[in-house]
Amino acid sequence: MDSIIIAIPAAEAQVSGPPSKEKKKLKLSTSPIVSYIKEKRSSKQDTRKLIHSVKVGIALVLVSLLYLLNPLYEHVGDNAMWAIMTVVVVFEFFAGATLRKGLNRGMGTILGGGLGCLAASLAQQVGGIGNSIIVSVFVFVFGAAATYSRMVPSIKKKYDYGAMIFILTFNLVVVSGLRAEEVMKLARERLSTIVMGFAVCVFISLLVFPMWASDELHDSIASNFQHLATSIEGCLEEYFRLVNDKEDQPTSSFISSCKSVLNSKSKDESLANFAKWEPWHGKFGLYHPGEKYLKIGELLRELSSAILSLQDCLQSPKQASSSMRQLIREPCEAVGLSLALTLRELGESLMKMTRSQQEDLIAPKLKSMASELSSAMSSSQLVPLENVDGLAIATSVFMLMEMVEKVEKLAKEVEELGELAGFKTQ
Known part of the structure; x- marks a missing residue:
């Protein structure tokens, strides 16, 4: 059987050990935060429904x-x-x-x-x-x-x-x-x-306690950044989990959050349409950049689709061996963590309607991550792999590179929205 050759940096040619304690703490700390946000939003929605009924x-x-x-x-x-x-x-x-x-x-x-x-x-x-x-x-x-x-x-x-x-x-x-x-x-x-x-x-x-569709659209789009950041972390964590750990731990629920973002098009379009009829209120005044919000929402759905595609690839019966997966674990986890942090930073900036001083550094950082992933596929140092192993690993790396490009587009759109809406600089 012919072998597929995939490039692996020399420093990463050995099987890396389990993640450090600092990484574990960072990943574990996001779950309570997400649960708290969901509970808070659910309680807020129940209160608003009661107010509307009254x-x-x-x-x-x-x-x-x-x-x-x-x-x-x-x-x-x-x-x-x-x-x-x-x-x-x-x-x-509304x-x-x-x-x-x-x-x-x-x-x-x-x-x-x-x-x-x-x-x-x-x-x-x-x-x-x-x-x-x-x-x-x-x-x-x-x-x-x-x-x-x-x-x-x-x-x-x-x-x-x-x-x-x-x-x-x-x-x-x-x-x-x-x-x-x-x-x-x-x-x-x-x-x-x-x-x-x-x-x-x-x-x-x-x-009497007005419910603004523009505010709902703003909060919904901003919260989707958090959902996708958690989905990326959960997807990679599940992929690189050892076989014994996979048998002991249940499948993460990040897929449901990812699908909710993917199915948000109808809701976003309705909210943007309602926002056009609203009078002056809030920070946007008489003009609400609904089209820009819809563009960001579309990019979020594309990223959500890429995450689900990566998840399908990672759950395929034909997977690379555990030892081969460990060869690319460190660079992939580093990219995934950077993507998650970038999405959270963009979501927080959008939620607070502020422009972070770090936004200018996001695009160069994302390009650097794409370059590091590309170097893993370069021909500088070649490691022969089995056909199935090489195809599975190459597919995973390719999907991560696609996600990097989509997050780069998101960062650009959020920056343009900040300029258009006059977000304040932190």
């Missing part, structure tokens, strides 16, 4: 006064039900989502009611069987056009709910068969109660 309850009580108080009921009548429906449908967890849905509902109601009144007026002027024909044509044209617009990605992303309300309002008005002046009165009364419900939602959502 806010919705208060909003429902306020709009119900339109029914409960006779002076108010005399002005709005049965149309008060539209205010209650507006609160139930519009009030969302303030930006509430504004987005409320404004969409308002625009859909105004456009649908206005065009419905015009169509109903035109149909009444024609009269006879032409009335039904014109109403049917208008219902078909506007219903089909609005439905098609909901499938256009750019419209669906921002105005899908408004298009749906437009279809509903237009059909209710134009098919009602009332005289034009009564249609106008009906649309005006319903719009006024919808505005009341929307005003209550906005007032409570923005002024």
